[in-house]
Amino acid sequence: MRRRTGAAVCRLKDGPVIRKSLQTAFAPPALPFAYASVSCGFFCLLWFLSEALMVDAWSVPDFESKICPPEALAARLALLPRPLVFTNGCFDILHRGHVTYLAQARSKGAALVLALNTDASVRRLGKGGDRPINSLENRAAVAAALESVDLVTWFDEDTPAALIEAVKPEILVKGGDWAVDKIVGAAETLARGGQVFSIPFLHQTSTTKTLAKIRAAEGGK
Template identity: 75%
Template sequence: MFEYAKPSFEQKICPPEQLTERLVGLARPLVFTNGCFDILHRGHVTYLAQTRALGASMVVALNTDASVRRLGKGDDRPINSLANRAAVMASLASVDLVTWFDEDTPLELIKLIQPEVLVKGGDWSLEHIVGSKEVLARGGSVHSIPFLFDTSTTKTLQLIRGE
């Protein structure tokens, strides 16, 4: 029986405890963003491409399943497990490294990674972006990228459910 090799994009998936050694190989300036990215849609991939354009490489941190549930997005969320969300995220050309966090915010990861650029979607004002104070204090930049498409995982699920 023929054995297939593991897809190369899975090499972009990095457990938090291995971040320090994996960050050494990433080009700077480093861009950081985070989110649930439960059901990837056009709004997500557009946002990620725009975010990646702000630096030489990009790290995306995903909320763990428990962290997503604490956000109150719904009893059945996330739809996709962390492992599945990480694999889909890692397959994108705009993403250089995927990791995750179990806390309610990615602040500890941001302190560890020390990105030069921090980005969130347009529903976040600059002063409310977690880690903005730390990134700005080191001379970095913080961006809130406006949404270009009226899409969301919640809207997708409502459509599927006929709500």
């Protein structure tokens, strides 16, 4: 038993093999009937321990590292390739229009920084008393999981003007419902020799329309 236990402990670092190692190492030998109840409790404890170790073995997904608080932004920006693309928005319930737009924005440069409105900032936009549906923490994680997004940060103000000045992107992008001359930060970006784009929508989808459809369906029940 001692020799098998040592083999199991040595393999704890192997992640997914933990449970199998423990089960093999502590497989109950042929015990006298008198010790059966004690043995059962012991091996049940080991089983639950192996389950707990399996949970700990799962690592946090890599995309979580793309989430960056504004105060750490300067150091992270220095690591990104240029030209840098910047865009912003609520991105509350991600849909096809969002992911298409972000992929198109990313194609204009070498890296894409996405700035999200905080929950308080979203509420001030007047989209509805229950918006955002998803918290900033969850919106940031979903956006960071997209291949087209290189860094996700956020701003609490009504507009990202101050954040754009801090990032100083070479390329500023917004959706087709924004005229170029109305895009926040456009004048400053152009004055630095940068580019500003308003990308036409390929898909007529929106979070507001999605929520309206859901609410209409619920009202009909």
